Amino acid sequence: MTITTWSRHLLIGLMLVAAILAPVGQGNYITYVLTSWLIFSIAAMGLNLTLGYAGQVSLAQASFMAIGAYSTALLTLAGWHWMLAMPVGLVLCFVVGLVLGYPALRVQGHFLAFVTLAFNTLVFLVLRNEDWLTGGNYGLMGMPRPDFGIFKTMRQVDFYYFTLVVTVAAALVMWAIVRSPWGRAFKALRENPIRAESLGVDTRRITLLAFAIGSAYGGLAGALVTSLVQFIEPGSFSLVHSLRILLMVVVGGAGFFFGPFVGAAVVILLPEVLRFTEGYYLIIYSALVIVMLAFVPNGLLGIGAVLRERFWPSRQRADMAQGAKLK
Amino acid sequence: MSQFLQVFLSGLATGSIYALVAIGFTLLWQAAQTVNFAQGEFVVVPAFFVLVGLHVLHLPLWAAVALALVLSLLVLGYLFKKLVVGPILPAGGISLIIATMALGILLKESIKEFYGAEAQPFPALVPQDPLNLFGAVVSMQDIMNLLISLGIVVLLTQFLNRTRTGRCMQATAQNPAVAEILGVDVKRMVLYAFLVNAALAALASFLITPVYLAKFSNGETLGVIAFIAAIVGGFNQIRGALAGGLLIGVLDNLTATYVTAEYRAALPLVLLIAIILLRPQGLLGTSEGRTV
Numbered sequence: 001m002t003i004t005t006w007s008r009h010l011l012i013g014l015m016l017v018a019a020i021l022a023p024v025g026q027g028n029y030i031t032y033v034l035t036s037w038l039i040f041s042i043a044a045m046g047l048n049l050t051l052g053y054a055g056q057v058s059l060a061q062a063s064f065m066a067i068g069a070y071s072t073a074l075l076t077l078a079g080w081h082w083m084l085a086m087p088v089g090l091v092l093c094f095v096v097g098l099v100l101g102y103p104a105l106r107v108q109g110h111f112l113a114f115v116t117l118a119f120n121t122l123v124f125l126v127l128r129n130e131d132w133l134t135g136g137n138y139g140l141m142g143m144p145r146p147d148f149g150i151f152k153t154m155r156q157v158d159f160y161y162f163t164l165v166v167t168v169a170a171a172l173v174m175w176a177i178v179r180s181p182w183g184r185a186f187k188a189l190r191e192n193p194i195r196a197e198s199l200g201v202d203t204r205r206i207t208l209l210a211f212a213i214g215s216a217y218g219g220l221a222g223a224l225v226t227s228l229v230q231f232i233e234p235g236s237f238s239l240v241h242s243l244r245i246l247l248m249v250v251v252g253g254a255g256f257f258f259g260p261f262v263g264a265a266v267v268i269l270l271p272e273v274l275r276f277t278e279g280y281y282l283i284i285y286s287a288l289v290i291v292m293l294a295f296v297p298n299g300l301l302g303i304g305a306v307l308r309e310r311f312w313p314s315r316q317r318a319d320m321a322q323g324a325k326l327k
Numbered sequence: 328m329s330q331f332l333q334v335f336l337s338g339l340a341t342g343s344i345y346a347l348v349a350i351g352f353t354l355l356w357q358a359a360q361t362v363n364f365a366q367g368e369f370v371v372v373p374a375f376f377v378l379v380g381l382h383v384l385h386l387p388l389w390a391a392v393a394l395a396l397v398l399s400l401l402v403l404g405y406l407f408k409k410l411v412v413g414p415i416l417p418a419g420g421i422s423l424i425i426a427t428m429a430l431g432i433l434l435k436e437s438i439k440e441f442y443g444a445e446a447q448p449f450p451a452l453v454p455q456d457p458l459n460l461f462g463a464v465v466s467m468q469d470i471m472n473l474l475i476s477l478g479i480v481v482l483l484t485q486f487l488n489r490t491r492t493g494r495c496m497q498a499t500a501q502n503p504a505v506a507e508i509l510g511v512d513v514k515r516m517v518l519y520a521f522l523v524n525a526a527l528a529a530l531a532s533f534l535i536t537p538v539y540l541a542k543f544s545n546g547e548t549l550g551v552i553a554f555i556a557a558i559v560g561g562f563n564q565i566r567g568a569l570a571g572g573l574l575i576g577v578l579d580n581l582t583a584t585y586v587t588a589e590y591r592a593a594l595p596l597v598l599l600i601a602i603i604l605l606r607p608q609g610l611l612g613t614s615e616g617r618t619v
Contacts, residue, residue: 057421107603109420110362114554115603118596121551129589243428250425279440286433290411293426297418 016168023160031156032228037268038160038167039224044248044260045174046217051246052254053178054210055190056104060116061245063123064093064215066237068222070127073140073232082146086223090216097215101208120242127234139233143226153227163224170220177213178257186210190255218245247289253299262300332463334580340469341538342576343476347531348553349560349568350480351524356562357500358520361412362424365431366528367550371543373399373529374536375438378447388450396529404525408518431546438543451537472534479530480569483523487565496520548592552579555595559602561609570611 019038023031047061068089075085103115127134134140145153146162153159177183185206188196197203226232244267252263274281296303348370355361363369376398380391407430415426453471457464487493498506499516507513539545552575560571575595583591602609 051421057424103600103604107607110424111558111603111607113362113424114558115600117551118555118599121596122593125590125593246425247429250422254421279436282432282436283440286429286436289429290415290426290433293418293422293429294414297415297422 019164020161023157028156031160033268033272035156035160035163035228036225037264038163039221039228040245040248040268041261041264042167042170042224043218043221043245044252044264045170046214046221047245048214048249048252048254048256048260049174049177049186049217050210050214051249052256052259053183053190054186054207054214056101056207056210057109057113058100058116058211058214059113059239059242059246060100060120060123061214061218062237062239062241063120064097064218065222065225065241066123066127066232066234067093067096068219069226069232069237070134070140070222071219072223073143073226074133076143076226077140082144082223082227086220089219089223093219093222094212094216097212097218098208100215101211104207104211105204117239117242120239124234124238127237134234137233139231141231143230143232145227145230159228163228166220166224170217174217175257182206182209249299251289251292251299253301256299256301259299259301266300329462329464330584332461333465334584335577336460336463336465336473337469338577338580339573340473340576341535341580342556342573343473343480343569344531344535344572345549345552345556345576346569346572347476347479347527347534348549349556349572350483350565351527351531352553352557353562353565353568354520354527355524356557358496358517359408359412359416360420361416362420362427362554363524364424364427364550365434365546366553367546367548368431368434369399369403369525369528369546370532370535370549370553371438371541371546372403372434373532374449374541375442375447377533377536378442378449378541381450388452392452392533395533396526399525399529399532400522402525403528404522405518407525408521412521431550435543435546442543444543446540446542449536449541452533455537468537472538475534476531479527480565483527484565492516492519552595555599558609559598561611564609564611567609567611571609574610 022034026034043061043065046064047058050056050058068086071089071092072082072085075088076082100116100119104112107115128137130136145159147153151158151162153162178186185196185201188199188201189203189206189210193203196206222237225236229236248263248267249260250263251266252259252261270285271281274284277284292300296306298305348366351369352363352366355363373395376395377391380386380394381388384391384394386394411426411430412423415423451468453468453475455466455468458467458470459465485493487497495506495511496516496519498509498511499513500520503513506516535549536545553572556571556575557568558571559574560569561567575598578594578598579591582594
């Protein structure tokens with residue numbers, strides 16, 4: 001193993017230790033915030049696959065959280081165990097994500113953003129209007145948390161550790177996906193769809209898969225939200241939340257594996273830090289986002305690359321640089 | 328029948344205002360490949376400029392409106408171009424989409440914090456008397472809104488087609504490189520597009536705010552409807568955006584009255600998805616051969 005992989009492993013190990021120690025001695029509220037950081041990291045991880053790796057814009061991640069959350073809530077309220085209800089939500093999201101991927105075969109960029117935006121609003125309207133199933137505006141409440149006999153998750157800190165285990169598992173699966181031939185195909189699709197196709201990548205299937213897998217991650221996050229808050233209503237899954245998840249991916253750094261964790265930390269934890277500014281929080285925050293996009297368009301994890309390029313500019317053969325621009 | 332006429336006309340009136348916003352939207356897209364997700368907020372801000380002029384500076388109405396128009400041109404046109412679009416456009420479309428979303432939040436929250444969260448009454452600029460037309464009661468306001476917006480659209484089309492500057496703007500939109508070679512000041516033309524967009528948003532704001540009251544969150548629905556109108560009509564055509572705006576306004580009113588009020592908001596969205604999938608260039612648009 002080289003030194004860089006060693007230092008990377010060390011860093012990941014240190015982060016895990018930090019994540020395990022984080023809630024120690026903290027109150028319920030801080031633990032709750034940390035748990036929602038993990039949950040949104042999962043949702044952002046899914047969107048990072050769709051947007052960061054495969055290059056397909058989606059403004060519908062909150063609606064997949066909604067599908068995961070409501071299906072898990074309805075099943076757990078009907079007496080199912082969370083571990084059985086969650087996969088149902090995942091499969092549902094996977095299938096719906098596959099269907100939502102179809103427009104992406106025809107349209108790209110901002111058109112795709114609008115289709116997914118419309119989808120998110122439609123899901124919101126259905127949740128609000130179909131009272132018989134979703135409880136309408138009042139939502140659903142009283143969902144039980146997962147219970148594993150000796151390990152009950154009713155205490156906030158126990159649920160945090162449960163979420164941490166799920167997050168680490170989800171991250172490992174994502175790591176495997178990104179490193180698999182699929183992962184390479186996703187990147188190829190983002191960089192140059194036509195070249196990818198000519199090299200034998202089935203771009204149709206890969207586009208649909210990028211949506212479906214990303215959506216399933218949204219569903220997993222939704223299933224966890226159900227248990228964390230134990231109360232869900234349509235307002236928690238509106239367009240604003242899709243935008244927040246998109247913001248997490250972009251702020252952290254789209255296409256970086258740890259981008260979603262950094263982005264979710266910034267989006268979830270910054271309100272706590274900026275609390276002293278009271279109502280001005282969102283104003284300061286959105287101004288910061290614009291400034292960041294102007295100076296480091298690749299997100300916070302892209303700062304290193306920007307600095308390196310400034311002080312040690314990489315030399316590239318001119319013909320290679322030109323070749324990279326060919327479409 | 329009289330009810331239908333009433334619903335139809337008021338839909339047409341709102342639709343014509345949507346069309347103004349949608350046209351600004353398509354202009355920005357053509358001139359600078361900018362999809363402005365803050366367009367809805369752009370329609371809210373000028374109304375609050377007027378309110379500031381009236382209640383803080385104690386200006387008469389006409390002066391407040393003129394001041395609001397100038398401020399809109401400055402802030403929503405010039406500064407938007409210089410501070411947001413200029414630096415971020417090179418980073419790519421997605422970055423710019425997110426930046427304009429952030430700008431939308433910035434504008435909305437600023438109004439809420441610095442002016443107020445409650446809906447504010449807004450003085451009507453046109454008479455509001457009800458009018459009896461073939462048995463239908465139509466408000467004068469609706470008719471005037473319709474006429475004024477259509478007049479603005481006609482003026483704008485004349486400007487773009489008949490004047491030298493307008494034609495230079497079109498040339499820039501079609502092919503910036505060739506336009507530059509032919510001696511068009513491309514940067515200036517792009518800036519003009521931003522100014523026209525700001526002016527259209529401000530005019531739409533003055534017309535629609537008396538109907539809906541001035542509220543910081545009005546922009547959310549307005550923005551989405553303007554996008555939908557622009558896409559449904561055809562993203563690269565002024566008459567497309569006009570048709571799209573009118574269509575959405577009328578359909579929205581008809582659904583709410585005759586079909587379902589609960590799913591009222593869903594109709595434009597379904598229309599949007601159908602159009603994008605079946606005819607991505609829009610009803611009146613022409614295909615651009617871009618990766619749409």
